[in-house]
Amino acid sequence: MTQSSFVTHEVFNQSPPFEEVDLYALDRPLLGAVAAFGGGAAAEELSEFGSLWGSAEMAERGRVANANLPKLHAFDARGNRRDEIEYHPVYHELMAQSAEAGIHNSTWDAQGKAVGGAAEVIRAAKFYMAAQIETGHLCPITMTRASVAALAAEPGLLAKTIPVIGTRKYDPSFSPWWNKGGMTLGMGMTEKQGGTDVRSNTTRATREADAYRITGHKWFMSAPMSDAFLVLAQAEGGLTCFFMPRFLPDGSVNAIHFQRLKDKLGNRSNASSEVEFLRAYAVRVGEEGKGVRTILQMVQLTRQDCAIASAGLMRSGLVHALHHSRHRRVFEKRLADQPLTQAVLADMALQVEGSVAVVMRLCRAFDRAGNDLSEAAYMRLLTPAVKYWVCKSAPAFLYEAMECLGGNGYVEEGILARHYREAPVNAIWEGSGNVMCLDVLRALAREPEVSASVLQALSSECKGLPGTAEALELIGAAIRRKDSEHVARLAVETLALLAATAALNKVSPQQAELFALTRLATGHTGLYGAVDLSDEDIRVLLTRALP
Ligand SMILES: Cc1cc2nc3c(=O)[nH]c(=O)nc-3n(C[C@H](O)[C@H](O)[C@H](O)COP(=O)(O)OP(=O)(O)OC[C@H]3O[C@@H](n4cnc5c(N)ncnc54)[C@H](O)[C@@H]3O)c2cc1C
Incomplete structure (x- = not known):
């Protein structure tokens, strides 16, 4: 196969790009597994998804998102704290496509309860195909979907957040979650002295009126531009789970201070931060002492x-x-x-x-x-x-x-x-x-x-x-x-x-x-x-x- 001609040689015997394919229709083991485990009726939807994610355009987005790393802007030009992460526009496009397909929420109903049926299998087929093209952005997508299971421990909070989590819109604006068209959530457990052993967490939570103030750090906290994080901290009653939003109820920015972004082997389109909380505002999720x-x-x-x-x-x-x-x-x-x-x-x-x-x-x-x-x-x-x-x-x-x-x-x-x-x-x-x-x-x-x-x-x-x-x-x-x-x-x-x-x-x-x-x-x-x-x-x- 001749592909292009140079003065010195012709290019041949190189494989063409594997693009403009339907990632679903071409994949018989996936088709078989989806059908065997209850998702066969979604074949058309999955094929549409597979064609979009198998396109040359999506492949290029995946490449560009990993070649242009997220940047931390800890301060503005005048020395004020900014704590914003700047992503390349293609990262936002990938997020928008995954959100539109419901990968971040389609297993939950409007109350935040599991949909059942074959919702997990169908969503998993999409996740499986998206991972073939760009995996980094799936970190906030998976955490957002999964956060609902933890928020269930605080029904009032779940009732307020699920209408925003439940939209199929991706809204990258840096504004309070309750004003947004859609929201994403992250998770902060790992500290310098222990990731597996979260009971060694030293970050402390102090009760103030109907909320808490959290002081401490997290050594790894991915997707730092999430609208809120589920964070573990030591309260009076022991290790507890908290919902820590980027903005306080009065609309001011929460004291979540990103120190730097990790320089990672892979997963480069996704930002992973080191962060400090300085009396950061948070509300409890579940009982004190039941954080794990x-x-x-x-x-x-x-x-x-x-x-x-x-x-x-x-x-x-x-x-x-x-x-x-x-x-x-x-x-x-x-x-x-x-x-x-x-x-x-x-x-x-x-x-x-x-x-x-x-x-x-x-x-x-x-x-x-x-x-x-x-x-x-x-x-x-x-x-x-x-x-x-x-x-x-x-x-x-x-x-x-x-x-x-x-x-x-x-x-x-x-x-x-x-x-x-x-x-x-x-x-x-x-x-x-x-x-x-x-x-x-x-x-x-x-x-x-x-x-x-x-x-x-x-x-x-x-x-x-x-x-x-x-x-x-x-x-x-x-x-x-x-x-x-x-x-x-x-x-x-x-x-x-x-x-x-x-x-x-x-x-x-x-x-x-x-x-x-x-x-x-x-x-x-x-x-x-x-x-x-x-x-x-x-x-x-x-x-x-x-x-
Ligand atoms: C790119 C990236 C992003 C991340 N994002 C987040 C995030 O968003 N939020 C967050 O909270 N964390 C995040 N993490 C942290 C991650 O979850 C931890 O690194 C992981 O849980 C391991 O914890 P550790 O690094 O403290 O290692 P350790 O806990 O010190 O573990 C080191 C090794 O010891 C092994 N080990 C542990 N206990 C035992 C035992 N009892 N017996 C035998 N072996 C054992 C482990 O399997 C591991 O191989 C991220 C990590 C990476 C690399």
Whole structure:
């Protein structure tokens, strides 16, 4: 293929950009998972979304938003505090598109209650596609959506904020939330001395009339131009959750002073601040001393989104690798026809099949948890396990995807270098890997019978598939050990693989068999292509991945 002509040479044998595609219609594993878990009726809406986000224009927005980093304006020219973040206009366009599609609120009704039906699955499909194009802006989108679960602890506050959270408008103006067409929320838990261990928070809250004044700091507080933050601070009754708006009720600016923005490996379109609060105004959310319990309602949902986003990043890596290999010729043969490339790509496709299936299965549990105890139990046990496995597999996966493009994969003009730098953060924030494993152990220990019923259900959904009986035995033995933390990663990864096999069995039994064979019956090394798949298996997997 000749693409352009120079005096010295012609450009040929380069793959065209993977753009102007429908990210939904092209993705059979996603289509299958959405249908299997209740969202099939939204196919048209999802296809429209997939075409928009698969356009060259959106790809360019993603690139530009990450090439033009947010800037902190701590002071104005006269030395007054300003505490504003300036973003490139394309960042605001990305936010507006995600808000218009309801990614920040579509799982809530007008009262802030879970919509149910297939709202989680449909929203997750959008989140998954948007993550393939630009992941940084999804940080405020996910936090806004998730904040509603914590605000539920303070019904009066929820009733006031939900009409503003509930619009599909994005309003970037720096003005009080109650005057805005739409609002976003952030979250401040992590301090210098402890992120996982939030009980070590030193930020203090003092009661004044019907509100509180908060003094202290947060070492990481992302999306600093949010209209309000859910913040943890020590009140008289212990660690408590607060709603801290950018403006006081009298319209003056709250004492939220940004110190600097983090210089991050990835996630660069999104600002993450270091911040100090100097008697900042806030109102309580939930009871004093119940801060962790309150904010965990929010964190449960952001953990779910970390897994969805990481699966989306892997999907993007896979399609770019596959697309390239179908255009690039090496030794007079397309890369896609080279058996070794086929083995690598098919194994990667299988990883994405399992990831998207289990992520959508988890979202169905979120959809049904309010009315179904077994789905609530699935959600409790599998959220940390799925977050652990999907988010931790993404960086290595994206490295392999990059390598499929050779040198082109490693340079910044392509999207894969950006995806690669983005991938680790989903495993680190919202509870890092070990913390997720400990959370699974906690669920197993606190409610052994409930957890046993989830394992039992997974077992029957995987019946007859290779390696699943042994996987169950391994998990059981690990839990019973006195030193279960030593083997927690082994047990949790196995649990996630079992859940992925069960979910995939609902989407496509043929792929579930292959997944179980390569991931449960024989241990997967984590290096792609080191599996023995037949020509037919490879053909089916790669056609499903990209027809
Ligand atoms: C880009 C970015 C944006 C962020 N944005 C926000 C934000 O908006 N709001 C916010 O509150 N925070 C934010 N964070 C902070 C993030 O949530 C924390 O970094 C994370 O929770 C880990 O906390 P830590 O950094 O204090 O590490 P630590 O808590 O010190 O953990 C270090 C390591 O120890 C492991 N570990 C912890 N406990 C145990 C244990 N008992 N056994 C074994 N291992 C253990 C952890 O898994 C981790 O790998 C952000 C972080 C990043 C990177």
